Amino acid sequence: MIDDEVASRDLAVLAVPLVGSLEETGDRWLPFRLVDPAGEPVEAVSSYFRDLQAAGRSETTLRSYGMDLLRWFRFLWSVDVPWKQATRVEARDFCRWMLVAGKPSRPHWRHPDGAGSSPFVGRAYAPSVRAHCETVLRGFYGFHLDAGSGPLVNPFPLDRSRRGGRAHAHHNPMERHRNERTGLYRPVVPTRIPRSVPDEEFNEIFARLPSHRDRALVSFYVSTGARASELLSVTQAGVDPGRRLITVVRKGSRAEQELPASTDAFVWLRLYQAEIDESVPRERRQPLWWTMRRPFRPLTYHAVHRMFERAADAAGSMATLHALRHTAAYRMAEDPELPLTDVQFVLGHALLTTTQIYLTPRxxxxxxxxxxxxxxxxxxxxxxxxxxxxxxxxxxxxxxxxxxxxx
The missing domain is CATH 1.20.5 (Single alpha-helices involved in coiled-coils or other helix-helix interfaces)
Known part of the structure; x- marks a missing residue:
């Protein structure tokens, strides 16, 4: 039986305060921790993070999972339900809240009074975000269900029609296989064509890059197809201009891989290296990319993202930093002399079907x-x-x- 008061919860008047936070600890054994409104760490999340770390998940994965868990715990705190007592009703209302209420208003550090609020406030979370959140929460409760430290029933169950029977029992052999373990509240994520940057638009953005470092970065992004974080992982020893190769650390496997790059990228890199301040460390294991201002620090993802965002805004473009990876993939896939399996290897895709999306016309x-x-x-x-x-x-x-x- 469902409590009438809970079943009639009015989500239209529900306010979910932005309390609690996901903190970076600097501890290699627990890189992130979720803290409640009182500033106390949520041990249930910390133990889940330890389990993920034991399974080989990266720190970026822990952060991504932590943001989904923070969103869920904020909802539970607002409805005054302990996480151990959450039921399918709370899971259902949470998914409805993400869909209808949309993104909350967050104060920007440059505009504490809210004058610079984001235009995306109130817009529904993207289906991919809601699907990822549902998967994370189902795994979180599945972990505590197996450990005996959570509720007896997972609030985020699998779809009723897919819980039993043989997998792919009624599968049409002419269609691709679909995931049989779909969550009950998991939304359908539409297939999207990757957003690449047309050549004219790319040239406009490139012309507005302010430094040789930025031109080298963008040239490597658009010629190697590396992810933003992967290119920033290159060390000074990981550059081989003679063979036109750079060595990156792959995002998922954390394995090192050599990627071929264009000649222009190495020319811009040499110009950047010629203007680096002498106080910047020049050792083989030191990062390749550094900030331009003192105190010199290794370049971060957010700094590169903001750099490209400023150049795109100046060019009147809506292109994103990740679009450069799609642009490189499309350029390689359109070359009839380059096998698609080679493109798969360079992009680091586990499946060839993932690379095939770049055969879709732009x-x-x-x-x-x-x-x-x-x-x-x-x-x-x-x-x-x-x-x-x-x-x-x-x-x-x-x-x-x-x-x-x-x-």
Whole structure:
């Protein structure tokens, strides 16, 4: 039986304060911890993080999972329900709240009074964000269910129609396999075409980059297809201009991999290295990318993201830093001399089906070809209309029948 008071919870008037936080500890054994409104760490989340670390998950994964858990715990704190007593009702209301209430207003450090609020406030969370959050919370409660430290029933169950029976029992062999272990409240994530940057737009952004360091970074991004964090992992010993290779640390496996890059990227890199201050450490194991201002520090993802964002804004573009990876992938996939398996290796995809999405035509290319098709059709129609009449027909008679001046 569901309590009538709980079942009739009015989410329209529910306020979810931005209390608690996910803190970076600096401790290698527990890089992040979730703290409650009183500033006390939530041990249930810490133990889950330790389990994830034992499974080989990276620190970025722990942070990503922690943000989803923080969102869930804030909801539970607002409805005054302990995490151990959460039921399917709370899970259902939480998923509805993410869908309807949308993103909360967060004060920006430059505008504490809220004058610079984000235009995305109140907009529903993206299906990919809601799906990721549902998966994380189902895993969190599954961990505590196995350990006997949580509720007896997972608040985020699997879909009723997919809990039993043989996997893929009714699968159409002409269609791709789908995940049989889909959560009950997991939204359908639409398939999106990767957003790449057209050549003209890329040239406009590149022309507005302020330094040789930024030009080298962007050149490596668009020629290697490396993720933002992967390119920042390059050390000074990981650059081989003679072979035109750089060595990055892969995001998921943490394995080192050599990636080929364009000649232009190494030219910009050499110009950047020539202007580096002498106080910047020059050792083989030191990072390759550094800040331009004192005190010199290794370049971070957020700094590079903001750098590219400023250049894109100056060029009037909505392109993102991650779009450079898609741009590199499209450029390589369009080369008939480059096998798709080579593109898969360079991008670090585990499955070839993931790389195949870059065979999907880009929107701007489709529009250009269709417009050219329409222009060609118009040109052909004009040629047919201007063709002289066939022998044996009188021009003045055709002019009376079809209109127009006699030919």
């Amino acid at each position: 929107k701007e290319d489709v529009i250009r070809r269709v417009l050219a098709h329409h222009a060609d059709q118009t040109r052909r129609a004009a040629q047919r209309a201007s063709a002289p009449p066939a022998p044996g027909y009188r021009a003045e008679t055709l002019a009376v029948l079809f209109g127009g001046a006699a030919r």
